[in-house]
Amino acid sequence: MIIVVGGGVTGLSTAFWLRQMGHPVTLVEKGIVGWEASGRNGGGCTHPYSPLFREEQRLWPMMDELLGYPTEWRPHRIRIGLDEAQMTRLRAATMIATDQGFQSEELDNKALREFCPWVAEGTPRAIHWKHGGHANPQRTVQAYAWAIADRGGTILQHTTVQAIETRGGRAVAVKTDKGSIGCDAVVVAAGPHTAAIARSFDVRVPLAPARVEMIVTEPLPLLELGGIDGNGLYGRQTLRGNLAYGGGPHEWIDLDGPATPRAVNSPVVAGLARRLAELFTRLPPVRVIRSWGGIVENTPDGRPVLERLSDPDNVVIATMSSVGFGLSPATGRALAQLVVEGECDFADLSQLKLSRFGNLAPDWRARQGWVAGA
Ligand SMILES: Cc1cc2nc3c(=O)[nH]c(=O)nc-3n(C[C@H](O)[C@H](O)[C@H](O)COP(=O)(O)OP(=O)(O)OC[C@H]3O[C@@H](n4cnc5c(N)ncnc54)[C@H](O)[C@@H]3O)c2cc1C
CATH class of the missing domain: 3.50.50.60 (FAD/NAD(P)-binding domain)
Structure with missing residues (x-):
């Protein structure tokens, strides 16, 4: 056994x-x-x-x-860069997969807005990873x-x-x-x-345990690709249309008891919502309806x-x-x-x-x- x-x-x-x-x-x-x-x-x-x-x-x-x-797995990611510094970091991250033979494509602002109409006109661009994905x-x-x-x-x-x-x-x-x-x-x-x-x-x-948090918005019309993130956030659009995003920073903790955080609404939650609003400046008015914390362990x-x-x-x-x-x-x-x-x-x-x-x-x-x- x-x-x-x-x-x-x-x-x-x-x-x-x-x-x-x-x-x-x-x-x-x-x-x-x-x-x-x-x-x-x-x-x-x-x-x-x-x-x-x-x-x-x-x-x-x-x-x-x-x-x-069903796992609700969906392929591909679109990683947005709001400025040149973010695009430079994204290009470096993309090379790790490119070197292993995985495809990607840089999107200008117009091409990005065809995937995601919530992004501002002008500066934001993206890299479309034609690999990877997300699941529920x-x-x-x-x-x-x-x-x-x-x-x-x-x-x-x-x-x-x-x-x-x-x-x-x-x-x-x-x-x-x-x-x-x-x-x-x-x-x-x-x-x-x-x-x-x-x-x-x-x-x-x-191991160093840390608490990290996610926020979820009301549902929005479904995008063609639900795995769009950037501005220090990671996340996805659920099949119901909600935006579910996290992104730190880690809140370092000790494990004194059960591993489930009880309290939410820390300053981290407000930071996630702010960064989401910066990422999707043309988002229709939408409320954050849920948030939760989880614990991750980190090796050195x-x-x-x-x-x-x-x-x-x-x-x-x-x-x-x-x-x-x-x-x-x-x-x-x-x-x-x-x-x-x-x-x-x-x-x-x-x-x-x-x-x-x-x-x-x-x-x-x-x-x-x-x-x-x-
Ligand atoms: C908010 C958040 C966002 C994240 N985003 C991503 C992401 O987008 N992509 C990604 O890949 N990863 C992400 N992660 C990390 C990912 O969730 C974890 O790395 C992964 O779930 C770890 O799985 P695990 O089974 O190793 O550990 P856990 O999910 O922690 O499971 C360990 C299990 O062991 C049980 N257990 C503990 N002690 C005992 C015991 N003594 N006896 C019996 N059972 C015990 C616990 O109850 C628990 O169910 C995120 C994590 C969080 C919290």
Whole structure:
């Protein structure tokens, strides 16, 4: 039995791929699947700087069919630059995908306004990424969970993992608040809580949790492409027409209890609305009708950790450092291979090992200005 700890997109996708490969799997989730960052994010599926980018791009167009349920995935992104400085940064970001053979096209103001009539006439331009895309996070987590259940996998909700029990350099059981479950292997994909669980088998995972927020407007007429962003924002137009946008800055926190932020309407929310109004100056009068916060965990270099450990040697660690939704189809497939075969045959994950933080100073959060309340 392979136990997956955590029912966010990373754990769900891993459990899905393990069932696709025919392995017995039980996923253990302390609350409800997808309730944390995985159901609260911007839905972006475009991560060219990841070694899993190619697989991310290959898999998303087929996920609805593979899972058997809709994710509302839509292809392409349009990234707006409101001034020359923003366009310069966008061109640099675009090159990362161009170098890997992915197409894009620069749009002048007229061409941009054909895609998005809410943009001001004159200066704003854009780059149309003819790759990448976005999906509906809530639909996607539900689709993964149903697909696991359809294939005979077990999902235990409202069950908190307290520790991984090891013997002779191997994980032998997962201790939960409802009893212990024997295991042949474990995948720890507990988001910001991955560090606490890893401590139970003496592995240090350096993570700084942060709260990030999203706002949602009333519905607007549907654009041809719903994945249009810029001005430091990321987001999408939902199929109902709402604009759902986030964009930081991170509010650094400590995890003292449940990982769900209760309070909203921080100054960050007002900042998101202001930047959206700057981006879409010709937007019809529209109200912000919802906002929410979610917690993302951040490694010191902002990149994921995906690794099968050497001690205990049947444990895989997965923490996505803020970019886990879009990569999830590829991450889950990679993790399933790591836990079953010991390596991933379609991407080089060596750069995502924990050993890169071997010389990390104990006060790294303070040095990076990432302490709670900073
Ligand atoms: C506002 C916001 C916007 C974002 N926008 C994007 C975006 O546009 N594109 C993108 O790719 N990413 C985005 N992200 C990041 C993305 O959502 C996360 O990287 C991703 O969801 C991480 O998934 P996960 O499964 O690794 O972790 P999580 O979603 O945090 O799931 C971990 C799960 O583990 C469970 N758990 C924790 N401890 C235990 C325990 N002891 N026992 C049992 N279960 C436990 C938790 O309850 C949780 O359900 C955004 C995040 C936020 C918050």
